[in-house]
Amino acid sequence: MTTPTAARPIPAHVPPEMVGEFSLFTAPGMAPTPNGDPQAAAACVHAGPRIFYSPLNTRDGHGTWVITRAKDQRRVLQDGETFSSHRSIFASALGEDWPMIPLELDPPEHGAFRSLLNPLLSPKRVMVLEPAVRERAAFLIDRIARAGTSCDVMNDFAFPFAVNIFLRFLGLPDDQLEEFVGWATDLLHGEPAKRGAAARTIVAFIDDLAAERRREPVDDFMSFIIQAKVKDRPLTDVEVRGIGVLLFIAGLDTVAAAIGFDLAYLARNIADQRLLRNEPSRIVLAAEELLRAYPTVQMIRVATRDIDFEGAPIRKGDYVSCATMIANRDPEEFECPEKIDLSREDNRHQAFAYGPHRCLGSHLARREIVIGLEEWLKRIPDFRIKEGTAPIAYGGHVFGIEDLILDWS
Amino acid sequence: MRILVHKEKCQGHARCWSMAPDIFDLDDEGYIVAGDIDVTPDDEKKAWRGAKSCPERALEIEK
Ligand code: HEM
Numbered sequence: 001m002t003t004p005t006a007a008r009p010i011p012a013h014v015p016p017e018m019v020g021e022f023s024l025f026t027a028p029g030m031a032p033t034p035n036g037d038p039q040a041a042a043a044c045v046h047a048g049p050r051i052f053y054s055p056l057n058t059r060d061g062h063g064t065w066v067i068t069r070a071k072d073q074r075r076v077l078q079d080g081e082t083f084s085s086h087r088s089i090f091a092s093a094l095g096e097d098w099p100m101i102p103l104e105l106d107p108p109e110h111g112a113f114r115s116l117l118n119p120l121l122s123p124k125r126v127m128v129l130e131p132a133v134r135e136r137a138a139f140l141i142d143r144i145a146r147a148g149t150s151c152d153v154m155n156d157f158a159f160p161f162a163v164n165i166f167l168r169f170l171g172l173p174d175d176q177l178e179e180f181v182g183w184a185t186d187l188l189h190g191e192p193a194k195r196g197a198a199a200r201t202i203v204a205f206i207d208d209l210a211a212e213r214r215r216e217p218v219d220d221f222m223s224f225i226i227q228a229k230v231k232d233r234p235l236t237d238v239e240v241r242g243i244g245v246l247l248f249i250a251g252l253d254t255v256a257a258a259i260g261f262d263l264a265y266l267a268r269n270i271a272d273q274r275l276l277r278n279e280p281s282r283i284v285l286a287a288e289e290l291l292r293a294y295p296t297v298q299m300i301r302v303a304t305r306d307i308d309f310e311g312a313p314i315r316k317g318d319y320v321s322c323a324t325m326i327a328n329r330d331p332e333e334f335e336c337p338e339k340i341d342l343s344r345e346d347n348r349h350q351a352f353a354y355g356p357h358r359c360l361g362s363h364l365a366r367r368e369i370v371i372g373l374e375e376w377l378k379r380i381p382d383f384r385i386k387e388g389t390a391p392i393a394y395g396g397h398v399f400g401i402e403d404l405i406l407d408w409s
Numbered sequence: 410m411r412i413l414v415h416k417e418k419c420q421g422h423a424r425c426w427s428m429a430p431d432i433f434d435l436d437d438e439g440y441i442v443a444g445d446i447d448v449t450p451d452d453e454k455k456a457w458r459g460a461k462s463c464p465e466r467a468l469e470i471e472k
């Protein structure tokens with residue numbers, strides 16, 4: 001996470017009494033913190049109003065309205081006409097303007113692309129990918145187990161695992177793993193200069209891959225995309241790029257962070273760890289509770305018209321934040337939201353969003369998390385946070401863990 | 410028991426299907442197949458859990 005740049009002035013239409021202190025970047029517990037628990041720290045907003053204005057709530061210093069109740073977030077996320085996703089975040093960082101697809105398109109245009117991509121990551125399709133996911137998890141964890149009785153979960157397992165599954169999904173060979181991990185690390189965690197360079201490398205890679213598959217299609221994801229049609233016409237180069245870049249970044253940090261938060265929780269809660277190891281059939285349900293308790297994504301929408309929302313005068317162009325970590329700890333939605341109960345059944349959490357932009361990769365992500373935990377618990381005996389270390393967790397646009405040194409000596 | 414399927418609300422979370430794949434049928438894109446579902450008494454518990462797990466509130470239980 002980088003610290004945001006200076007805040008912009010608070011717009012005149014925001015009533016001063018609706019301005020709140022809290023922000024996912026600057027509130028207590030959001031900066032990188034040893035043994036931090038940023039999701040729990042964000043839950044403090046439930047003591048406050050349904051909606052407030054946070055003056056500094058994006059990486060580039062924008063203010064946003066913050067919706068604190070899950071029910072109200074659903075209303076925003078299900079209404080793409082009033083609350084638009086069109087922002088070109090990735091491209092604008094490069095000084096360009098093209099949308100990531102389908103993330104930054106609104107209905108009805110969104111639907112055409114979504115229909116094209118849905119079958120590629122449908123629950124049934126993910127079942128076909130599953131053996132590869134398990135094989136990769138086993139490969140990486142076996143390597144860790146052979147090497148000793150301690151490791152950094154993020155560098156040695158969670159991150160390469162997520163990147164590796166993406167390579168398999170694209171149909172690219174594993175020998176590009178190191179290179180891809182390097183780009184992804186620079187893009188998601190590097191200094192601004194490195195981020196820009198990595199972003200350009202990734203765009204060039206996607207463009208080159210598309211060009212190669214246009215010359216000589218094979219049976220893989222990119223060949224499918226360049227041969228596909230939306231609205232009876234082939235995709236443009238910029239659309240192909242928008243899809244490829246999004247798939248690259250959407251499933252790396254998010255999956256790695258989920259595995260990191262989950263293993264950190266299990267390392268600190270040995271009874272739960274043993275329960276899942278002895279009764280692995282509980283992992284599927286437990287993974288849902290961990291997704292509820294440790295979600296990672298803040299969604300931002302842009303108002304397309306003036307609207308009064310639960311007493312707040314939202315004006316056209318205002319940013320509206322729907323943070324999954326806030327919705328998932330809403331006491332109106334979950335009984336004892338602060339309690340992590342691995343057998344919680346009534347659990348309609350929103351780690352993967354609601355509405356038309358519901359995470360396209362959610363079925364794959366769920367299997368990566370469950371299989372990752374299954375294979376880990378099978379191979380690694382009772383593990384703890386290594387003595388003398390303290391994993392650094394952080395808030396921001398996508399929550400995460402920098403390092404997680406586990407020990408099972 | 411019957412489950413009323415509000416297909417227009419479904420966003421393809423597949424939570425219903427993961428609870429009870431033989432009761433809730435998904436199309437190739439992963440969205441629920443249109444049409445209300447009659448549930449046999451034996452299946453009621455599973456169907457109930459599946460319907461209750463839908464984040465979009467697309468599945469309504471009619472007793
Ligand atoms: C635990 C891991 C993951 C989490 C928590 C997560 C979360 C999310 C969330 C909250 C959104 C909605 C964003 C918005 O509406 O602004 C989203 C969208 C998306 N995710 Fe994920 N995601 C995860 C893994 C993945 C994976 C593995 C993939 C790819 C294989 C993926 C691909 C996508 C795509 C393509 C979208 C855009 C969908 C659309 O706009 O219609 N995600 N994700």
Ligand code: SF4
Pocket residue numbers: 418419420421422423424425426433439440441462463464465466467468
């Ligand atoms: S759980 Fe709800 S949204 Fe998901 S597939 Fe079933 S009906 Fe659709």
